[in-house]
Amino acid sequence: MPAKYMKEVENPSKSTKARGRDLRVHFKNTREVAAAIASLPLVKAKSYLNSVLQHKRAIPFRRFNGGVGRTAQAKPFGTTQARWPRKSCEYVLDLLRNAEANAEQKGLEVDTLQISHIAVNAAAKGRRRTYRAHGRINAYMSHPSHIEVHLTEKEAAVAKPAEEQNGQVKRVAKNNSNRRS
Numbered sequence: 001m002p003a004k005y006m007k008e009v010e011n012p013s014k015s016t017k018a019r020g021r022d023l024r025v026h027f028k029n030t031r032e033v034a035a036a037i038a039s040l041p042l043v044k045a046k047s048y049l050n051s052v053l054q055h056k057r058a059i060p061f062r063r064f065n066g067g068v069g070r071t072a073q074a075k076p077f078g079t080t081q082a083r084w085p086r087k088s089c090e091y092v093l094d095l096l097r098n099a100e101a102n103a104e105q106k107g108l109e110v111d112t113l114q115i116s117h118i119a120v121n122a123a124a125k126g127r128r129r130t131y132r133a134h135g136r137i138n139a140y141m142s143h144p145s146h147i148e149v150h151l152t153e154k155e156a157a158v159a160k161p162a163e164e165q166n167g168q169v170k171r172v173a174k175n176n177s178n179r180r181s
Helices: 027-037 042-053 072-077 086-106
Strands: 015-023 113-122 129-131 137-139 145-153
Touching (some): 027 042, 027 086, 027 113, 042 086, 042 113, 086 113, 086 145
């Protein structure tokens, strides 16, 4: 049975996709990593995640930010809270490498690939138990994720020709005759 994706690509010949199901990596951290690299070119996204692994740059935490510490590395993103989620970055990097290999297999130009879609969903929780004082037992749940990514070849920008009339640029006047009183 073929894999189901949240979103289908517009042009399958110019794009590639990869996904991971039930990955044992925290959903909340992975969601923030995905939000940070959404719509970046593939080369920039990979270098950014490698910088996060080396603690040179940070992942801004915007939604799931309760109790997240503040750091100066969050300033470029217009926030104060950020972290360096190592495991989430490694899993997303592996998925990007997989999608890149799929693109090479398809014969796409790897340097022009851009992340057109990335999504992280919460998977079913893994149940374990922990033993507490006075003979009690509490749940000890894991919060795994489903991750999917689409890479699309970025099309070259085409310059818009200026509308000329007798050597002059045509100007359109804004008149008030179209308004109703």
